[in-house]
Amino acid sequence: MIYVIDDDEIMAGCIERACGELREVKIFTNGIEAAQALDQTGVPDLIFLDILLDGPDGFTFLNELASYADTAVVPVVVVSSLDLAGRDLSVYNVVGVLDKNTMLPEEIKNYVVQYDENKNDA
Amino acid sequence: MEAEVDGILVAAHELKAPLAVLRQLALTLPGMDAEGEHTRNEMVSVSERAIKQVNDLIKIRRLEDGLFEMEPVAVRVVCDEVARELMYLFDYNRRELFIKYSNRARLVTANRDLLHSVVYNFLLNAMHYSGEGTRAELNVKDFQGKVKIMVRDYGPALPMDVWREMKRGWIEKPTSIAMRPGSSGLGLYIASKFSRYMNAKVGAVRHRDGTSFYVEMPVSKQTSLFA
Numbered sequence: 001m002i003y004v005i006d007d008d009e010i011m012a013g014c015i016e017r018a019c020g021e022l023r024e025v026k027i028f029t030n031g032i033e034a035a036q037a038l039d040q041t042g043v044p045d046l047i048f049l050d051i052l053l054d055g056p057d058g059f060t061f062l063n064e065l066a067s068y069a070d071t072a073v074v075p076v077v078v079v080s081s082l083d084l085a086g087r088d089l090s091v092y093n094v095v096g097v098l099d100k101n102t103m104l105p106e107e108i109k110n111y112v113v114q115y116d117e118n119k120n121d122a
Numbered sequence: 123m124e125a126e127v128d129g130i131l132v133a134a135h136e137l138k139a140p141l142a143v144l145r146q147l148a149l150t151l152p153g154m155d156a157e158g159e160h161t162r163n164e165m166v167s168v169s170e171r172a173i174k175q176v177n178d179l180i181k182i183r184r185l186e187d188g189l190f191e192m193e194p195v196a197v198r199v200v201c202d203e204v205a206r207e208l209m210y211l212f213d214y215n216r217r218e219l220f221i222k223y224s225n226r227a228r229l230v231t232a233n234r235d236l237l238h239s240v241v242y243n244f245l246l247n248a249m250h251y252s253g254e255g256t257r258a259e260l261n262v263k264d265f266q267g268k269v270k271i272m273v274r275d276y277g278p279a280l281p282m283d284v285w286r287e288m289k290r291g292w293i294e295k296p297t298s299i300a301m302r303p304g305s306s307g308l309g310l311y312i313a314s315k316f317s318r319y320m321n322a323k324v325g326a327v328r329h330r331d332g333t334s335f336y337v338e339m340p341v342s343k344q345t346s347l348f349a
């Protein structure tokens with residue numbers, strides 16, 4: 001299962017389509033809904049996370065993830081138009097940063113494939 | 123004045139999100155025929171150019187904070203990078219891009235991002251004004267202890283009053299150079315602002331069959347690793 005957290009539903013839909021039809025994708029427009037869903041749906045395999053969200057921002061959600069043992073290991077791909085160059089986000093298990101202004105659907109798909117493979121290896 | 127500038131910053135940030143969405147929507151459209159692909163590429167290209175201009179406007183606001191560090195920059199690498207980025211657009215509009223490097227000094231003192239934007243805006247301007255089937259020229263050479271990056275187009279000649287404004291080394295505001303058809307002069311305004319920040323001089327040369335815009339960059343004293 002993949003979480004897409006973005007307050008822009010159209011952008012979230014684009015990311016969902018790029019993930020591929022066979023993937024189960026859940027879209028959340030804010031971090032609170034996504035955090036609540038973690039208890040109900042279980043831990044996702046991968047999260048695409050926007051930073052500038054309505055309500056608590058993406059960093060708050062990253063801290064929430066990092067505070068529990070089971071969610072701290074979930075790979076997160078940050079999808080933002082903020083300039084995050086030079087920021088070390090690996091402490092949050094952020095495995096990639098995609099710039100909304102330049103990203104390609106293939107890049108999104110590559111992360112999905114990569115973490116599918118990792119899951120299969122494990 | 124400060125409130126007005128910040129209004130521009132807020133507007134720029136607000137514009138970025140829908141432009142990024144439009145670009146992404148175009149990219150995720152399902153497969154289509156050649157004409158559809160062509161339209162898709164156009165949509166992506168137009169969105170990307172608009173995003174770049176919006177980003178440049180945000181950078182103009184940030185110039186005041188002095189956040190853009192100056193460093194030795196390999197000028198040819200930046201020019202090649204911009205040329206690669208814009209080649210699709212030149213091909214699509216049936217313009218040729220001619221590049222000539224004759225500079226011996228390889229490194230200039232600049233901020234890489236800002237220099238990239240200056241060259242990008244010059245070339246985009248040249249592409250816009252060069253007629254179909256003609257070419258734009260990017261010429262990099264040494265000039266009086268500086269490196270001169272010059273972009274020539276074969277469009278309408280630059281009006282005298284605009285040339286005078288450029289002669290002093292910068293452009294005050296975009297509308298003041300709304301001089302050639304279909305232009306607000308925004309790209310050149312951006313180039314002018316960034317150049318001034320980098321302590322570089324911008325200028326223009328009038329030709330009977332077009333215009334050259336140039337920026338003179340100070341040479342970096344650091345020995346080039348590429349020399």
